[in-house]
Amino acid sequence: VVDIKVDEELKTLSADIISRACFGSSYSQGNQIFAKIAILQEALSNPSLLFGFLNFSLFPTESEKKIKSLRKEVDALLLKLVRDRQKESQSGGTSEKDLLQMILQSAANNSTDRPQQYMLKTDQFILDNCRSIYFAGSETTALTASWTLMLLALHPEWQERVRVEIAEVCGDDDDQLRQCLKDMDNLSKLKTLTMVIQESLRLYGPGVILAREALAKMKLGDFTVPEGVHIWTLIPTVHRDPENWGPDANEFKPERFANGVSEACKYPQAYVPFGHGSRSCIGQTFGMVQLKIVLPLILSKFSFSLSPNYQHSPVYKMLLLPEHGIRLLVRRVQ
Numbered sequence: 001v002v003d004i005k006v007d008e009e010l011k012t013l014s015a016d017i018i019s020r021a022c023f024g025s026s027y028s029q030g031n032q033i034f035a036k037i038a039i040l041q042e043a044l045s046n047p048s049l050l051f052g053f054l055n056f057s058l059f060p061t062e063s064e065k066k067i068k069s070l071r072k073e074v075d076a077l078l079l080k081l082v083r084d085r086q087k088e089s090q091s092g093g094t095s096e097k098d099l100l101q102m103i104l105q106s107a108a109n110n111s112t113d114r115p116q117q118y119m120l121k122t123d124q125f126i127l128d129n130c131r132s133i134y135f136a137g138s139e140t141t142a143l144t145a146s147w148t149l150m151l152l153a154l155h156p157e158w159q160e161r162v163r164v165e166i167a168e169v170c171g172d173d174d175d176q177l178r179q180c181l182k183d184m185d186n187l188s189k190l191k192t193l194t195m196v197i198q199e200s201l202r203l204y205g206p207g208v209i210l211a212r213e214a215l216a217k218m219k220l221g222d223f224t225v226p227e228g229v230h231i232w233t234l235i236p237t238v239h240r241d242p243e244n245w246g247p248d249a250n251e252f253k254p255e256r257f258a259n260g261v262s263e264a265c266k267y268p269q270a271y272v273p274f275g276h277g278s279r280s281c282i283g284q285t286f287g288m289v290q291l292k293i294v295l296p297l298i299l300s301k302f303s304f305s306l307s308p309n310y311q312h313s314p315v316y317k318m319l320l321l322p323e324h325g326i327r328l329l330v331r332r333v334q
């Protein structure tokens with residue numbers, strides 16, 4: 001039996017996965033860049049600054065100088081990777097189908113026939129997207145996997161049901177399982193696991209706020225919202241509303257999703273772990289597929305219970321984080 005902080009392990013795994021998806025064969029350089037972005041994120045302690053707003057004072061402090069130089073370093077490394085890829089593409093030598101290629105394609109489509117003065121903006125577009133994808137795509141999925149394991153540690157009966165389902169769909173053998181999880185049809189057969197993930201996203205979804213700005217004066221129910229006002233919807237509040245979910249709204253009951261989201265509550269549009277509308281999460285399918293592969297690989301080998309050292313303290317720091325980590329006791333499944 002070992003006592004580990006699963007959130008730390010899963011964060012590394014998830015960064016690895018997003019780096020491969022984003023940078024394909026240049027993945028190890030991508031990983032180095034992401035490692036620096038993680039340090040930058042820690043230094044900023046406000047990840048929104050990663051999305052492009054750096055409001056430094058006229059006389060920067062030591063820490064502001066450090067952040068500025070770290071960011072310059074990240075951008076220079078990213079730009080080198082981008083230039084290498086662009087050269088490769090121009091000489092017809094790339095067949096990469098990764099996120100970087102898609103971002104480059106989209107930047108190229110946007111900038112065709114644009115005057116020279118917009119060229120820098122194209123680079124900025126590429127850098128902002130690479131940085132955002134690390135933050136939006138890596139931590140969110142790792143946190144969902146971590147909170148899910150915490151809930152399964154608390155509810156061994158559900159942990160066992162998921163393990164049995166994995167064996168039924170994919171068999172017990174290791175190689176067979178790996179092969180099985182490569183097939184999307186098999187992933188959609190993992191109904192119990194899907195219900196567990198949906199319930200975990202309801203109670204501990206990593207995204208906490210849906211933010212929108214009123215671009216014009218508008219009516220919202222009985223309210224008149226003036227132009228320019230920012231409206232924040234607090235996801236945990238709508239996800240735990242007894243009026244919508246019933247008196248057991250705060251309890252872990254994956255069975256409520258047995259017949260899908262539409263029958264899990266009165267107002268299904270209020271289940272928004274990936275947001276809503278035209279600015280909802282672009283990585284929803286990618287995140288869910290990752291969870292449906294990673295969790296079976298882990299659960300088929302290991303069982304989990306809460307460590308006596310686990311301190312439950314979800315805190316909001318842009319995302320819903322476990323303040324003291326998620327410490328679980330891990331045993332090899334016999």
Ligand code: HEM
Binds near residue numbers: 144207279
């Ligand atoms: C379980 C995993 C994930 C969760 C719970 C999650 C959740 C969210 C939420 C709540 C939003 C805000 C949506 C809104 O305002 O309506 C969002 C936006 C976004 N997500 Fe995710 N996300 C996850 C995984 C990913 C992944 C894997 C990627 C990228 C590969 C990604 C990329 C993005 C991007 C780029 C946005 C901004 C979209 C925009 O502003 O148009 N997310 N996500």
